[in-house]
Amino acid sequence: xxSTLFGKKEDTESPxxxxxxxxxxxxxxxxxxxxxxxxxxxxxxxxxxxxxxxxYKVFFLQNGIDEARIxxxxxxxxxxxxxxxxVFLEHxxxxxxxxxxxxxxxLTNIPIFSAMDEPLFKHFGSDKMIPLIKLFGMKESEAIxxxxxxxSIIKGQGKIANKVTIEKTAGSQAEWMTKNxxx
Numbered sequence: 256x257x258s259t260l261f262g263k264k265e266d267t268e269s270p271x272x273x274x275x276x277x278x279x280x281x282x283x284x285x286x287x288x289x290x291x292x293x294x295x296x297x298x299x300x301x302x303x304x305x306x307x308x309x310x311y312k313v314f315f316l317q318n319g320i321d322e323a324r325i326x327x328x329x330x331x332x333x334x335x336x337x338x339x340x341x342v343f344l345e346h347x348x349x350x351x352x353x354x355x356x357x358x359x360x361x362l363t364n365i366p367i368f369s370a371m372d373e374p375l376f377k378h379f380g381s382d383k384m385i386p387l388i389k390l391f392g393m394k395e396s397e398a399i400x401x402x403x404x405x406x407s408i409i410k411g412q413g414k415i416a417n418k419v420t421i422e423k424t425a426g427s428q429a430e431w432m433t434k435n436x437x438x
Contacts, residue, residue, distance in 0.1 A: 272357060273343075274364040275405045276398035277371060279385055283395040284370040285314055291342065292320045299339040300325045303347040306427035311344055328356055336360060343367040346375055348431055349419065350412040368398075369408075374429040378436065379411050 278284040291298055292315065302308040305327060312322040325344075341362070346369055347353050357365060371381040371388075393399075418436065425431035 271363050272354065272365060273367050273405055275367050275369060275408055276400050277369045277404055278398050279388060279393060279395055280372050281370040284368050286396065287398065288344065288368055289318050289320065292324060295340065297338065297340045298342050299335065300342050300344050301331055302327050302344045304345065304425065304427045307344050333359060341365055345369060345373065345428055346408060348375055348412060348415050350409055350416065374432040378432055
């Protein structure tokens with residue numbers, strides 16, 4: 256389904272470093288993260304952008320979950336992973352940064368929670384896909400999970416990487432997309 260969002264699938268094997276869970280809207284994603292936090296105390300949630308971390312800290316506090324379980328990539332320490340399961344709260348637009356961060360973690364199938372209403376997905380026309388997915392009966396609380404989805408996201412990130420010559424830092428995914436894709 257998402258292969259049309261990011262382009263035609265090619266026959267390439269990619270390492271299963273990440274496992275994507277894509278929700279229709281951010282509210283479904285946030286509720287899924289909250290449920291995971293309640294059922295898996297070893298889960299630690301990692302944000303690429305400060306705005307995402309702030310949003311989830313407030314949401315977790317409102318729902319009685321320790322906000323200390325949310326961190327940003329610049330504060331993650333590999334030693335903490337010995338007792339915790341990392342869960343990413345979003346994708347970084349450039350795949351090389353994601354792979355560089357986790358290269359020494361010796362983990363596979365690291366969950367990444369995303370939503371089709373996030374700026375990265377909107378860049379590839381997810382706004383047009385959301386009504387179709389709803390028409391097929393997908394619920395807000397359901398995630399799209401398949402290796403093809405992960406491969407399509409990686410391919411989409413690769414397209415972005417090919418357009419970015421000098422990366423400009425940002426505090427949110429939306430700001431990153433604006434600064435780096437609208438030049």
